[in-house]
Amino acid sequence: MNVALAILWKDLISEWRARDRVVAMLIFSILMAVVFHFALPGRRPEELQALTPGLLWTAYIFAALLGLNRSLALELDNDALAGLALAPGNRGWIFLGKATANWILISLVQAVTALIFAIFYRVDLAPALPGLALVVGLGTVGICAAGTLLATMAVRTGFREVLLPVLLLPALFPVLAGAVEGSLAAVQGVSIPFESLQLLIVVDGVYLVVAFLGFDYVLDE
Amino acid sequence: MSAPLLTLRGIEKRYASVTALGGIDLELSAGESIAILGPNGAGKSTLLRIIAGLAHPTSGTLEFAGGKHDRRRIGYLGHSTLLYPELSARENLIFTGRLYGLANPAARADQLLAEEGLTEVAGRRAGGFSRGMAQRLSIARARVHAPSLLLLDEPYTGLDEPAARRLTSRLQSLSAEGHALALVTHEISRAALLAERALILNAGSVAGRVAGQPLDEAELARAYARALECEA
Numbered sequence: 001m002n003v004a005l006a007i008l009w010k011d012l013i014s015e016w017r018a019r020d021r022v023v024a025m026l027i028f029s030i031l032m033a034v035v036f037h038f039a040l041p042g043r044r045p046e047e048l049q050a051l052t053p054g055l056l057w058t059a060y061i062f063a064a065l066l067g068l069n070r071s072l073a074l075e076l077d078n079d080a081l082a083g084l085a086l087a088p089g090n091r092g093w094i095f096l097g098k099a100t101a102n103w104i105l106i107s108l109v110q111a112v113t114a115l116i117f118a119i120f121y122r123v124d125l126a127p128a129l130p131g132l133a134l135v136v137g138l139g140t141v142g143i144c145a146a147g148t149l150l151a152t153m154a155v156r157t158g159f160r161e162v163l164l165p166v167l168l169l170p171a172l173f174p175v176l177a178g179a180v181e182g183s184l185a186a187v188q189g190v191s192i193p194f195e196s197l198q199l200l201i202v203v204d205g206v207y208l209v210v211a212f213l214g215f216d217y218v219l220d221e
Numbered sequence: 222m223s224a225p226l227l228t229l230r231g232i233e234k235r236y237a238s239v240t241a242l243g244g245i246d247l248e249l250s251a252g253e254s255i256a257i258l259g260p261n262g263a264g265k266s267t268l269l270r271i272i273a274g275l276a277h278p279t280s281g282t283l284e285f286a287g288g289k290h291d292r293r294r295i296g297y298l299g300h301s302t303l304l305y306p307e308l309s310a311r312e313n314l315i316f317t318g319r320l321y322g323l324a325n326p327a328a329r330a331d332q333l334l335a336e337e338g339l340t341e342v343a344g345r346r347a348g349g350f351s352r353g354m355a356q357r358l359s360i361a362r363a364r365v366h367a368p369s370l371l372l373l374d375e376p377y378t379g380l381d382e383p384a385a386r387r388l389t390s391r392l393q394s395l396s397a398e399g400h401a402l403a404l405v406t407h408e409i410s411r412a413a414l415l416a417e418r419a420l421i422l423n424a425g426s427v428a429g430r431v432a433g434q435p436l437d438e439a440e441l442a443r444a445y446a447r448a449l450e451c452e453a
Contacts, residue, residue: 079301209265
């Protein structure tokens with residue numbers, strides 16, 4: 001557990017000083033909002049309300065891809081990933097530290113992105129906030145669990161920018177299914193379907209366990 | 222009689238159809254220094270990374286003091302520094318200490334910074350360090366958990382001559398303090414200054430072994446040339 005906390009501290013303090021990951025993800029998310037704005041002209045408010053969860057999650061997923069790639073690329077500088085792999089004990093804690101740091105940074109970007117989308121599409125997200133936060137939080141656990149594991153696999157290859165989306169996007173289909181449905185219910189002010197939350201919790205659990213146990217093999221050369 | 226600190230038996234490493242290492246046997250006693258020499262692609266770094274626990278051998282056994290592999294007993298210094306540029310020198314050492322579960326990583330960091338002459342720059346970010354300073358910090362990083370074996374993978378890469386001399390002197394003093402050293406290099410003169418034994422690798426196999434106290438540079442150079450001629 002101490003290893004996970006040490007890595008969480010290291011990742012957050014490094015990002016606070018460099019601010020490269022969060023800024024890159026935020027700029028990308030703003031650009032996505034602009035692209036969607038031009039791609040969907042003349043929509044009525046109720047149409048936009050129905051589309052917002054899907055658009056939001058599209059932006060979330062692609063911004064997360066950027067952040068996850070960068071998160072592991074930083075570990076390649078000075079061969080720092082080897083430094084982590086040399087640490088004694090279960091390497092699953094290394095995964096947990098990296099994944100938690102990714103979750104915090106991506107969640108921060110997601111909160112700002114939701115605000116930007118609310119302004120762009122004139123959707124009042126304030127009443128939906130508690131439900132939306134729950135669904136987004138759960139969905140992001142799945143993204144970060146699978147994403148941290150797969151980014152670590154992809155980062156040592158010569159084409160990591162291509163490999164990570166190819167590996168990760170199929171793994172996120174169930175996350176997207178639960179998250180978009182749950183987010184839509186939250187935005188429309190109805191209760192979030194239990195099946196959506198159940199799907200997210202089960203997928204999160206499976207990805208966390210697989211990644212925790214599999215990280216040892218992924219870090220081996 | 223106590224077991225050697227490190228024992229390798231029949232270590233092989235294959236990547237698909239390529240054999241990077243083929244049947245390496247090696248023993249290293251506590252406090253002993255060995256140089257692992259060979260041309261590029263000989264398998265030196267692969268061997269060191271297997272000893273470090275960064276890679277698994279395809280076959281063969283590796284023991285520490287007669288027991289199983291233990292990452293706590295190994296310090297690793299490569300040509301990359303393993304440091305985080307956004308963290309200060311002190312923060313890098315504290316972070317490493319926390320990875321190894323030290324009870325008081327801050328005190329250990331301060332002690333190592335003093336030993337490496339880096340106290341004055343403890344608060345500066347490692348990303349702004351010269352290559353020589355970064356290498357000294359890297360030595361401190363490798364020693365955070367007081368390992369009994371230090372693995373050195375081409376530690377002279379990128380160092381100017383004064384910094385290289387300082388590194389040699391520092392490694393000699395670490396050896397005198399009782400650390401076992403395994404040094405991967407292709408520089409015969411530096412190997413002769415630091416090691417009591419040399420293992421010469423070529424194309425993944427042992428092509429020669431030389432021993433002496435100290436190692437004779439001329440004899441080592443001849444053995445190295447013979448080993449490479451055999452391959453040619």
